Amino acid sequence: MNAYFALTILICLSAAFAYVNQRFLKLPFVIGLFLLSTVLSLVVISSRLWIDIPIEDIKDYIEHANIDKIVLNVLLGFLLFAGAMHTNWTNLKQQIRPIATFALGGVLLSTVIIAFLFSGLTSLFDLNIDFIYCLVFGALISPTDPIAVLGILTKANVPKKTEYTIVGESLFNDGVGVVVFIVLIETLNTGTFSLSHFGFLFLQEAVGGIIMGLIFGYILYLLLKSIDHYETEILLTLAFVMGGYGLFNFIHISGALAMVVMGLMVGNFRQKLSMSDTTQEYIHKFWELVDVVLNAILFIMIAFVLVVIDFQTKYIFIGVISVFIVLLSRIVIVYLPHLAIPRLLKLTNKEAKIISWGGLRGGLSLALALSLPNGETKNIILVATYFCVLFSIIIQGLTIEKLAKQP
Template identity: 80%
Template sequence: MNIYFAVVTLICLSAGFAYINQKFLKLPFVIGLFLLSTILSLIVFSSRLWLNLPYDDIKQAIANVKIDKIILDVLLGFLLFAGAMHTNWEGLKKQIKPIAVFALGGVLLSTIIIAGLLFGISQLLQLHLDFIYCLLFGALISPTDPIAVLGILTKANVPKKTEEKIVGESLFNDGVGVVVFIALLDTLNSGNFSFSHFGLLFLEEAVGGIVAGLILGYCLHLFLKSIDHYETEILLTLAFVMGGYALCNYIHISGALAMVVMGLMVGNYKQNLAMSDTTKEYVHKFWELVDVILNAILFILIAFVLIVIDFKRSYILLGLISIFIVLLSRTIIVYFPHLLFPKLLKLDNKEAKLIIWGGLRGGLSLALVLSLPDSETKNILLIATYFCVLFSIVIQGLTIEKLAKSG
């Protein structure tokens, strides 16, 4: 499958599913597209039983698309920048303590909890996963996905204060999760685990990404401030996102964190000085459109992962149990600091429940698990990740508004 044909297929499916959803289903955009794509994937997956489709050719074509590379190397930078640019920094600043606790300590603690529970359950099911792979699963599934959160939560009538906590957490903890995952993967590839080496990699990726985001954001601010021509300024934002993200990945610092910081700066730092009212309108509308189109492509891609999975009964059982492991871990990392430091987080019980249930997983987790070396272990973790993402987007995404309205 050549690149142009793949893009044509994705755009046509995105447009068709978006139309069906808006006309008939009327579900939130992200959920509707993911659900329809999942149904199509199930039809293709089951076609070998009742229809004479070239299933193996379809499976191989999807495998050749390299979904993980598309998400991590192309889509992620655009989506994080767009999401951060439309986020109010003043609102995030008010919630900086809980955001910092959940985005840093929460991801690290959750990674360990999930790894320990998954390792124990896998031993009981006689799957014998190495502990390093359990840690990798913990790192890739712990971060709440900013793309899923922004696509669902902001339209679910969640109280503004709670929404700011969850959105802020999701913008930063995915960068932390990616950094932890990369450090663990490097450990797996090298065959030696050292806390000093792991810590150094973590600091290099995380601190380097934040510093790069600040530098890129300030440079972009100066460029935007020096002219008043909205077409050129839109091109500048596009160039900084594409070039900045590629540069960060090339020098091995977190492009994800860099795009979040740069997006926050463009959307909040002296914006009235950098852009005229006309430019602001065009820049924001452009990135809103980019966000919508790429979201549509992303959630069709992650639904198509279903076609490349090789299912076995024990793997499915572990995948279902993984949903409860992830929910239990999420409950612990929210309630543990809430009970220990009530004045620091200032959460009531209803808000804690919303933060737990609003911690959605999405395309980032699937992209990370797809990037693992090919093995039977990868297939096991892919099934577990897909089940968690499916439950998160469809079940949690459809019920979060009802939870927000309950007493």
């Protein structure tokens, strides 16, 4: 099966599921697609019981489709740029303290909490997993996914102040989580852990990504300002996203953070000077369409991961308990600063509750889990990650609006 045929299948499924969702289910877009794709995956898995289809061939193709590389090396850059470009910086700036607290300190603390609890959990089932892998699981599952958050919260009628906090956090902690994951994987490959080396790599990836995002964003602003031709200006944004994201990742600078910063600049920095009204309209509509199409492809692909997961009984128990571990860590990182330093975040109890429950996980966590070296440890982490993502998107995504409406 070639790449074009695979893409054709994904687009056809996306269109079919989107129609079924809009016509009958009327769920939020990403939830509807993920739910229907999960049902299709379950049908494929169970089909061996009632029909003769080449299930092993399907499983083998999905295993070798490099879903992790497609998400991390291609889709993520587009989706982060599009999400950031449509985000109002003025609104984010008003919540900068809780955003910074959760996106940086929250991810690091959550990684450690989850690692210790996950290590204890796997020991209970007599599974010997190196602690570094427990940290890796903590790093990949701690960030809230901006793709899931942006696709669900904006439709859930969450109070605007709370929405800005969760969206801003998800845009930045995504990059921080990827950086921590990359540094831990490098540590795993070298076999030695040095706090100073970890700190240096973290600063190189994170600070370097922010700086390069500012530089490339400003260069793009100058180029857009120098012409008034919306077709060319759309091509420029496309070139900067594709070329910049690939370049930054190649030189070990966080492409994710760079895309967030660059997207915020294009959508907010002197937009009236850099683009005419016509250009603004076309660029925003173009990237909104890109966002919708790629979101559809992403959530169908990650649901298909279900087909290749090795569901042993003890793995399932670990997956279910991992959901509660992740929820507990989320509560700790939100309520710890909220109760200890209330003036820092200035959140009400209701806002803290919504932010805790609104920390959705999504395709990024699964892509990172899929990128791990093959083996039993990867299978365990992949099952735990899938359960967390499934619970997050279906249960949390469908109930966040009801929680927001509570007094």
